[in-house]
Amino acid sequence: MKNSSILVCISRILFPFILLFGFYIIINGHVSPGGGFQGGAILATAILITYFIDPERILNLKFLINLEKSSFIIILLIVSLSFLTRGVFFTNFVPIDGEIDIKKIFLIALNFFIGMKVALGLVSVFSTFIKEGGYRI
Amino acid sequence: MNITIIGNLLQILLIIIALTIVLSSDNIKMVIFFSAFSLITSGLYYFNKAPDVALAEVAIGSAIMPLILIISISKQRVFMVVNYADDDFLSSEEGKEGRGYEILASFSEYYKLKLEIHPKEDGEPQGLFTNRSVDLLVEKCPSTNKYLLKGKKSSILMNKLEQMTIDKWDIEVLKIKEGETDD
Structure with a gap:
């Protein structure tokens, strides 16, 4: 069965805007509502919408899962950086009397990697679910 | 306000x-x-x-x-059958269809499902949870020569299948509780 051409056309138009919105929510997570998890979920929907455009599309799942695992390790490394500067784990690595423009680097980096991890995790879960048993739209 | x-x-x-x-x-x-x-x-x-x-x-x-x-x-549109009987009870060849195949075809047409029959030596199932998605097992009992159709007890479709085969003396529908079969 083929998808209706209206659905394919609308998906093609919406795809870049959803991607942009997801990145906006991730990057602006420290000043506005949203953050890593919400932006990551929106990014995952943007990637999954491509299944409507081209059902035969096959993602390289192993690469995605490896990327997700390495982003988790990067999150742990960023969080442990504060042990070197402050002597405590799981806090900001900039000293407490530092500039606020430098301090927010920590939040932005953490939001970015959490968003990447959430998006890749959702996409890999879905792709396994869709592939299993030969799914035809 | x-x-x-x-x-x-x-x-x-x-x-x-x-x-x-x-x-x-x-x-x-x-x-x-x-x-x-x-x-x-x-x-x-x-x-x-x-x-x-x-x-x-x-x-x-x-x-x-x-x-x-x-x-x-x-995904639920596919009715998956695994064939353990060795004769032509389920053969889907053009012209000489088996009796079991005719029953299952009319049954899956009633529910607008797509019938898929896999032979026994089809190898390992692909995917993560495919071994749970088999809907029906067809076996031949060696002592009484009856054909046994085994399905899950929780599935509502099995009741309809039991009704359809109630007047066939050599076909028996068995309902098995969840988790008792491995395939």
Whole structure:
């Protein structure tokens, strides 16, 4: 069965805007509502919408899962950086009397990697679910 | 003041949509109503000063959940049969179809399912949970020469299959509880 051409056309138009919105929510997570998890979920929907455009599309799942695992390790490394500067784990690595423009680097980096991890995790879960048993739209 | 009126209207709409979801019999319609439910819930979250939760709700509730449900509905359109009988009871060749094949074909046509028959030596199932998605096993009992159709007890389709084969003396439908079979 083929998808209706209206659905394919609308998906093609919406795809870049959803991607942009997801990145906006991730990057602006420290000043506005949203953050890593919400932006990551929106990014995952943007990637999954491509299944409507081209059902035969096959993602390289192993690469995605490896990327997700390495982003988790990067999150742990960023969080442990504060042990070197402050002597405590799981806090900001900039000293407490530092500039606020430098301090927010920590939040932005953490939001970015959490968003990447959430998006890749959702996409890999879905792709396994869709592939299993030969799914035809 | 205005916000409370809008909030009350949304809550009334939410109750109506929830009742529609419970009472609807069409699966696809139910999915669409479910995503509308999530959209209204996220609006209510926003009016109650939780925009963070509203963003998560609108991304997961109205985009990802309907996708999961639609995929699982379209996966249910396949009726998978594994053939353990060695003779031509289930042969699907043109012209000389087996009797069991005719029964199963009319049964799957009744429910608009797509019939798939796999032989026994088909090898390992592919995918993560495929060994749970077999719907029917066909065996031949060596002592009584009856054909045994084994299916899950929780499936409603088995009752219809039992009704269809009630006047065939050599076909027996067995219902097995969940978890007793491995394939």
